[in-house]
Amino acid sequence: MFKLRLILGLIILILVLGFLYLKIVPFGRITYSRQWPRGLASGKGFFYDFKPAERIDSAVVDSLKIIADPIYFSLFTPRRFDHATVKIKYRDRLGTVTPIIEVGLLEDKLSGAYDFQPLQNNVLDHWRFSWPRLEDTDKRLILQASLNYSSPAEFDRDLISGNLQDCPPGEPTACVAVYNYPLAATYRLPDYSPLKPLTINQPLRGAHQFYIYLNGSWRLGFNFSDLDQDAAVDPITVRVMSGDKVVAAQSLVDAAPVASGRKSPERELILRGDDAPAGVYKVEIKASDDIVISKIDSSSDKLSFISRIWPVSGAGNLTIFTDATNLEAQTFSPASLEPINFGGQDFVFDKTYQQFDLVAGSGVNKIKLKKDDIILAGNGVFSFASGSLFDPGFKKVDRYFSPGDGIRYIIADYQRPLGDEDWKTAEAEFDLKEAHRENGKYTFLISVPGLKAEDGTDDFLEIKEIEVELTGKTLRDKLFGIN
Numbered sequence: 001m002f003k004l005r006l007i008l009g010l011i012i013l014i015l016v017l018g019f020l021y022l023k024i025v026p027f028g029r030i031t032y033s034r035q036w037p038r039g040l041a042s043g044k045g046f047f048y049d050f051k052p053a054e055r056i057d058s059a060v061v062d063s064l065k066i067i068a069d070p071i072y073f074s075l076f077t078p079r080r081f082d083h084a085t086v087k088i089k090y091r092d093r094l095g096t097v098t099p100i101i102e103v104g105l106l107e108d109k110l111s112g113a114y115d116f117q118p119l120q121n122n123v124l125d126h127w128r129f130s131w132p133r134l135e136d137t138d139k140r141l142i143l144q145a146s147l148n149y150s151s152p153a154e155f156d157r158d159l160i161s162g163n164l165q166d167c168p169p170g171e172p173t174a175c176v177a178v179y180n181y182p183l184a185a186t187y188r189l190p191d192y193s194p195l196k197p198l199t200i201n202q203p204l205r206g207a208h209q210f211y212i213y214l215n216g217s218w219r220l221g222f223n224f225s226d227l228d229q230d231a232a233v234d235p236i237t238v239r240v241m242s243g244d245k246v247v248a249a250q251s252l253v254d255a256a257p258v259a260s261g262r263k264s265p266e267r268e269l270i271l272r273g274d275d276a277p278a279g280v281y282k283v284e285i286k287a288s289d290d291i292v293i294s295k296i297d298s299s300s301d302k303l304s305f306i307s308r309i310w311p312v313s314g315a316g317n318l319t320i321f322t323d324a325t326n327l328e329a330q331t332f333s334p335a336s337l338e339p340i341n342f343g344g345q346d347f348v349f350d351k352t353y354q355q356f357d358l359v360a361g362s363g364v365n366k367i368k369l370k371k372d373d374i375i376l377a378g379n380g381v382f383s384f385a386s387g388s389l390f391d392p393g394f395k396k397v398d399r400y401f402s403p404g405d406g407i408r409y410i411i412a413d414y415q416r417p418l419g420d421e422d423w424k425t426a427e428a429e430f431d432l433k434e435a436h437r438e439n440g441k442y443t444f445l446i447s448v449p450g451l452k453a454e455d456g457t458d459d460f461l462e463i464k465e466i467e468v469e470l471t472g473k474t475l476r477d478k479l480f481g482i483n
Helices: 002-024 122-128 152-161 475-480
Strands: 029-035 047-051 064-066 071-076 083-093 100-108 113-121 133-136 141-144 176-179 198-200 208-226 236-242 245-252 267-286 291-298 303-309 318-322 326-330 340-342 345-347 356-359 365-369 375-383 409-412 424-431 441-447 460-471
Touching: 083 100, 083 113, 083 441, 100 424, 113 122, 113 424, 122 141, 122 409, 133 152, 141 152, 208 236, 245 267, 340 356
Parallel strands: 176 409
Antiparallel strands: 029 460, 047 071, 064 460, 071 441, 083 424, 083 460, 100 113, 100 441, 133 141, 141 409, 198 291, 208 267, 208 291, 208 303, 236 245, 236 267, 303 375, 318 365, 318 375, 326 356, 326 375, 340 345, 340 365
């Protein structure tokens, strides 16, 4: 009996210690993995909700076969962590229109903002072996079309001064493209371009971001209304950023969430400042899709929406200006199914929930909409007046990239995946300190921009294994308050 009790006691002790280890993670490091086909302990209890189902080929069981972009999944963790390394083993059968694979981490649930990190970029890999490499390290890749520089230090010096060889003086954005690399340029309007007040009465739905040029005293006013299509809380936050610095911020609280289906009365939010140094600022409007931006009042008429715009509830016959050459259009409303004129050409737009790809020439293009309530996204900026349009950002090495528009240099933070043409492995790093975590779960997505189930092509991405290594504070750190 003594031996039996001893054995049972040891078993109970091992189970308790195992539970505490998994719950507390005392050494601050743990790894979760999910394999296909799924074994008895393959991600059990930690990986959830690979969805939506219609973007996954359910007939395939020995891998996660993704046939449309994007798919989402959640990872349950017993506590918060500081850092995640996501390792994915995959095989792709993708064409030239889908050259990029990325993994994203949900940062802000309200605006739906994700931190995207690269797994594979075939466009960049092509130019990596076509142009001379000035630098190729773990943290930075620099390519140059001509052998203008012999060292990264020389290149950095001229980049900072705005005097890169083969570039217009003071305009590095005209000849440098970036990928996954935080590079900011100093943008200055000519002295003969005075700023004027601007009012945008075209309603916009959900979260938006825009560039604005400020100089001295400034003011931004917003009118918001709530569609009240659900009873969820719909707070609103507006931030004005100068680089990584928050210049001004203000929020509106949804005091009485209801699901009336009727638009609520408008609420106003105003931000202002004095003595702003002349330059470009970024404005972030964080809001759910239940929120409508009814009006924007600005002391500056240089205002361009970044990458995406969703005009709604207007009178139709809307003209939008953009420097994007490629446009993605989508609507959820059957009433919005009218042809879209982009760059002077009419494009068919006849299905809800389906993304349509539209292509125009370089330069400033007009988008003419007979009806609105259409989500427009592109590789550029958008404005409601040609005089308001300006783009201070660097061109991105995305799936539409071509260096034919004067690009002479490429800067990226990217490592090619390991493996052969069959199975490859790639890693992505994430900072979890500010990531969104709800009910013990972090939310990730796997994205292949341009991958569509309805386009009739047999292209797909197969996932064999997902491994997430988490690191954070140890039990000792927590007990003694060590940062």
